[in-house]
Amino acid sequence: MSSESKPIFSVKKLVKDFPTAGGPNSIRALNDVSFELFSGEAMAVVGESGSGKSTIARVLSLLHDKSAGDLNFKETEISGFSGEEIKRYRQQVQMIFQDPYGSLNPVHTIYHHLARPLLIHKKVKSKKELPDKIHALLEEVGLTPAVETAKKFPFELSGGQRQRVCIAKTLAIGADVVLADEPTSALDVSIRLGVLNLMQKMKREHNVAFMYITHDLATARYFAERTAVMYVGHMVEWGETEDIIQDPQHPYTQLLISAVPSPLKRHQKEEKSLHVKNKDIPTWTASSVGCPFVGRCIHAMDKCSQSMPEITKISEKHFVRCFLHDGSGQ
């Protein structure tokens, strides 16, 4: 279905450099990243801290400027946007952050938080419509009784409830794309699933496209149709989530998946999980060459430290960047 429809986001060869103080080389946080997002579908971006997954969301939301590459939203390049265009873009592309404590203003009520986007983006004809609209939004995200919740201040809500307010904000202005940066990591276990299920509902009922940034592969499997694996600023493997998890091709994806704890692994203890040469994660700069995983990879070959492998198609929807799979290896 999605392969026939047009992507809402199309990113090609995205590069993002951060200048470093004093050094001649800037840190390359994203290198040659390409992907597409489709309406009503979630793409999970997984990887360790420092893999560049949050940087993608920040570049897409225009919080950082890109260094190179194409960023097309509904077939329009977004990096040249200014003023009114940015405002219109932000109405369609919203972010949800990890820390729901930091993303709400402590001195304003929940009502105020939802009224602002509705007024700024002119989603109501007059202020008289506000209360009904806001109460309906709160009910939709499961914050009942809505009238009471609207009067509360952020400190009166739990972490999960605050995250629901943040989700209500994106619903309020009818965002087409939500960039969710670890939206459930700071939440308690029993609450986490409720938020994931709410996002699931938004995806299905409002046809919202999600970029779900997480380090938790198990929730990625639960929520996202597609998954991309990041390592040191490079997208090393991507495809349908089930393919990535059941049949990982890149040595890094295999490492990541073998590390995830699961009660079902209880009886597989003999099979020692981690196959890795050393533990150091490299710093990538604009002049670095080769595959970033080469220092840890047990399959590393000479050419791995000379150039980054091109994209290899494993199946219709499953891609990997590794010399082991490009046909030239072994």
Added chain:
Amino acid sequence: MSEQSVKQSQPLMDIRGLSVEYLVGDRRLRAVDNVSFTINKGETVGLAGESGCGKSTLAFALTKLQKPPALIVEGEVIFDGKDVLAFDEEELRRFRWKETSVVFQSAMNCLNPVISINQQICDVLRVHNPAMNRGELQDRARELLRIVGIHPDRLNQYPHQFSGGMRQRAVLAISLALKPQLIIMDEPTTALDVVVEREIMDQLSELKEQFGFSILLISHDLSLMGEITDRIAVMYAGKLVEIAPTEDVLFRPQHPYTKGLVNSFPDLLGEKKELTGIAGNPMNLFNPPAGCYFEERCPESTEQCKKSDPTLITLNSQHKAKCHLLS
């Protein structure tokens, strides 16, 4: 199973009716309420529950580390036949670290940033073994780093030169320094990446096999517990609601809260299914209800649950749960 019954017969720490309260203004908040369970020799027990259920407060109380406004109001913690809670300062000093060590959640912050790792390990050794000379201290410190998988050449470095995982390993080395019989670990890997978490957990299992200590692993992560614990105790709002061998808790939970908790974790393996989690929010301990504390959020609650708080019911020799539905 036979192995388990051997462990059964040798209790190491027996927690009996432990209650801890916080004094808030003129009110009292009962954070741990009449909790009893046993940790056997060589056993790994998991303590699970959501934030604020009292699991860390319990960990503090087990080594009498709690400070006002927290107060142990009743109970006993029997370790090797003696009640830890009755120890005086000197007895406690000998008990802590030598018999039981504690690894806290943010191990990164447990290390002093202006003192080398070497000195931090030697401090612990020296205080408890005043007879050790400089050379012996050094040798032991190098050995400890090697045990936890850090190259001994890094002994004289400072915490900021270590990565998060290495700092956690260094703390683990310090906790092993005096060969304790029990290590209490409070969310030891929550702040770490999944690959690093796996490395540390594998290391821990190896060390446990080598030295035979017991572990009390406190975590909210049931998937992690599922892999390494022998038994799991589940707490809700300060009360122990279920305790059983790990497989029973994960695959045959009896208490509705445990069922909800198990049903909150998407799994990487196995069949993919719709999960429901637990409705509602954690309760306010200032206004405890007359009945079962979980009644408000429980999908299976009855009239009786509103009226009285159930007792911990023994389902079989290893499995206990606190729920009216099971009586």
